Amino acid sequence: MLQRFTGKKLSKREKQEERVFYLFISLWLIGFLAFTGGPMIASLFISFTNWTGVKSISFIGMDNYQTMITDKLFWITLKNTAYYAFASVFFGTVVALIIAILLNQNIPGRNILRTIFFMPSVTQGVAIAIMWLWVLNPQVGLLNYGLSFLGIKGPGWVTSQTWAMPALVVMAIWQNGQAMIILLAALQGVPRMFYEAASLDGAGQWAKFRNVTIPMISPALFFVIVIGVVGSFQIFTTVAVMTRGGPGSSTMVYVYYLYQNAFSYFKMGYASALGWILFIIIAALTWVQFAAGRRWVHYE
Template identity: 40%
Template structure:
């Protein structure tokens, strides 16, 4: 290859790299302006006393120290952890159950898939308003159905003992996206595995626990991690419920009956926009970031260990 040809190729590579960079430049600018700069700004604000009507004043670690003195921080964390580690397994179980049903061959399977997925595309605010009506202790359909079987339905959104379970019940309604991902994982399991198991005399239960579950375990764990992360961002439903209950008045800064549905993101929002404690809210956001990172790391480590043991690794 001549030097001239090599030089032309080098110029062509440089030109391609420049063109690629120019195509990516709008995204890079958007990421810097709308993600990186706000992220670094919130980190700075977390060490300041700041609100929209006065300049930030450096206070060091005071905002982070306050987090460990505020009882509502632990209350909101407890509520959020409940949603993360109670609602997530239930939702995964229901999604896997529906996916297993839809993976079998029956007439109208396509229609059934559409019906089960449709709740996932309904706007969350509209869906929450419908559920508020369904949870009504007097006129709601849930308590009406319970009355038909002789059970006196509770005041779902008024009794602190039932408010979080009402949220869990709401979450089971829109597992369509997780269901489709589980269905894709089930369809990806090689048929030859089941045929070999049938030759060895394995029944349906053995095939599920020995073949199906190990094959779809990485997908389930991935969905569990995503659901837990989403649980730590649980905001819209409780915000709508509290606003609907209070009529949108000043009491919207609360967290429901006895703060039973005061989720961490809602309390963060209240600190920022109801109490005008932007610095404290920024510290809460970074504290939440650390918690999610630690939980994700733990789950990833556990997943690798379980997968290695399941595959016969050391």
């Protein structure tokens, strides 16, 4: 059937292999059509309506998208989310890299230490968010207690408009163990002879780090950053459990706002439009990173 278009005649074995291929991917393909592709088209359609999820539905063209432009809260959520994403990916990657470098030394107890730094990334969700609420408690929380030893009077964290977002960033840094593991593996993959050659050329520690380590681990760094940005733009659980967007709107982030629009205000149309804009933002950011990556990522 298809071979009329490709002009190629398949052998019996090749035909059979193709049938098996489509059989094996059929579950995914059905799922894609039913739970992803179909809903995507539906979502695009709904985003042009004023649907509230019940009965009447009318076409309102680009209205939802125009509302966004004048919706102050939308811009606040966008700014907050960008701040969170940038800060948590930047500091998260730096801290993960520092820990990975420390763990890459030949020290006793390395496996136990690795487990400790990695653990926070597998323990996520509501339980951990609640634990952090207590850690961040301004009066009796562990963080401010720790800071008091350094002579610092800790801020109100999640109860303060200024410090609620940094508190979420601190949490994100703590949870970045997956990046640490990936970077550690990359560091272990750098051939020793590169460092030895650099030493012979008289390179110091910093020069070696800058000119050998960073280029050699750049694919891993790139991967960690891209995944980090995509993930942090979708922060939801911690905000929903810990701050509900507050105090004020200081931690109102994109997905929480979308959730509220859909399931608290039942503005299904507006929520769908928000979803599509989020998709476009994430796709654009990923594309920009790939374009920029060509300039600093070295693949062997």
